[in-house]
Amino acid sequence: MKSLSMPHPRDDCSTPCSLADTDILSSAESTSSDSSLRSQPWPLKFQIPEFSYEVQFQLEQGNQAFLNNGTLLHPSTKLKSDILQSLASEMAKYKIYPSSAEFDNVAEALITKYPCLKEKGSVTGYYGWKISLKYKMANYRTRLRNIGCQELTINSVKEKRSGMGPGPNQVKKPRKAEVNFCPDYPPGETKESLEEERKALLLEVKKKNNDQLIKRKMEKTFAYRRQEIIKGMPFIAEVKNRWPALFSETEVVAEFTRITMVPLLSTFMAKLDRYADHLLRVFKKKGGTAKRNINLIMAAMDGNPSVDVRRECILKAVCVYLNEKPDDLFKEFLDVDLGASRETEQLTLGVYVVRHEGADSADTPEDIGVIIEGCTVLQALSDMAKGCALLLGLIYSLNLSYPKHLKYTFEFLQKVLMELDGNNLSMKVQVLKNKLLE
Structure with a gap:
């Protein structure tokens, strides 16, 4: 949609930190039991995840000391990194690009649950945690991009140089509270298999009384269609030609729900x-x-x-x-x-x-x-x-x-x-x- 699309500043990512690729894949796939789609928007109250036994043990000891005599915990570099890594992984289940206010939500929730982590020199008590979390989230995005997360590969330098992107300093990311902005293909599906589904869908649109079949095929090809629209920014006439089923009242409503999880x-x-x-x-x-x-x-x-x-x-x-x-x-x-x-x-x-x-x-x-x-x-x-x-x-x-x-x-x-x-x-x-x- 070239005539209505707008440029945006690029989100710079830091050098990636050490993290097993399997950990990233498992956290990304945990957002949905049967597809790569997220199932819910950013929560009104962010829930701090359960940390590893080692981290949890140290935090509980720190909380006990804080309750007994007000002593604050000064986490080691490893402990702090483990905490931030778990938080970044949990945040990615809702958003790859959290806003500043959402970083505030997470950092505040952290010191609320573990008051021993409060910072004396901060007005809010969590400003340092917020800044550290922003860096950790940038590193996490880099790792997700490197293992092929489509929501991030669309902003890679290689992708932009290939001519698919609008410019090197523009980031394609959710701007209107989209929950599923640019999802990955469903497990077991490829670009070629989904293109075959799209061609079959063109035939089904011409038939009568097959709304349920069209709905299933539109759901199956959602990620393929979404990536095509976001990456290629085609004109409306081209989208109508390739995806005529999208332009009906029923499917507009369904597509909006897939993107935002809101009816x-x-x-x-x-x-x-x-x-x-x-x-x-x-x-x-x-x-x-x-x-x-x-x-x-x-x-x-x-x-x-x-x-x-x-x-x-x-x-x-x-x-x-x-x-x-x-x-x-x-x-x-x-x-x-x-x-x-x-x-x-x-x-x-x-x-x-x-x-x-x-x-x-x-x-x-x-x-x-x-x-x-x-x-x-x-x-x-x-x-x-x-x-x-x-x-x-x-x-x-x-x-x-x-x-x-x-x-x-x-x-x-x-x-x-x-x-x-x-x-x-x-x-x-x-x-x-x-x-x-x-």
Whole structure:
């Protein structure tokens, strides 16, 4: 998706430390019993793993001394390395590239469980542990890359020099709380065997009443498809040609769940309805031009109080509240508009609705769909809110960046409604969230 992808700074890795390859493989495979996929996002409260008997014995002795007379443990180089190695291995089960806040979570959890490891010279009591853990995690990434972990080999110098990568100083890694960003192939599968599955899938899409078979094949080829999209960054038209099954409501929802481990439509609609009254209350307090524009949007609810119209109006009002234009996200056309097809071909990304000439908001639209890079990727949707949710799902499925002119709206959808990376908000979205929770 070259037209929507964005460059990112490279993550520099330190010199690898000594670690058996089998230990890395076992920790990576332990994330799922039957595939290479991770099964859960970063935990709300990080659980410190059980260390080896030798390490556990020393830490328990240190804790006892701390409880008896307040003596802090000064770990030896080996003990500290063993602790950090176990923590890095546990963190990799959730994320290969943890954020600074997540390093804080782990370091704080460590000294909470083992207060004897607190640092006197640190305000938090764990700052040194956090820095050491960052270095250890960088070393661990290097070792994983060397044994072929796809989530890391895509950022290797060799891969970038081969022309697959966008540049030597850009790192492809999760940016939107993806749990399975670039997974490895399922055990026993190769690129060639999965390509055969893809070809078989092309035939199955043309048949009727075989949704379950398509679903199984889409699940089996997920890692192959994901690597192809992330490494090659193909245009939407090319993805549609190679993976037509992906562009259906059912598979967009399934793909989003594979990537984030969060159900798309049920979560999106439930949170939107949950916050609806709070959002309406916040909108009423808005002043100036934004208030007038929001009132014009909300007027549609007077003629049609259905839940679909209510959701659509609220989503448009969120755009206005965040100083963005709802017309950039939601496009309306008349079925007699001869220039509509030309205009849609110029759209980078959006949800469109086609209405009959002379129809009002209470009438059923002729069509609702999603457009990306000028291509109609979904059609015949039931309502605009669903179109917005599926557009978010496609952004994840196709590894797209949010358009700059709608970045706050999509941040709200991702982090407030879907609660993906919800603790890392921009000031503008944080203010709105605070008002919702008052």
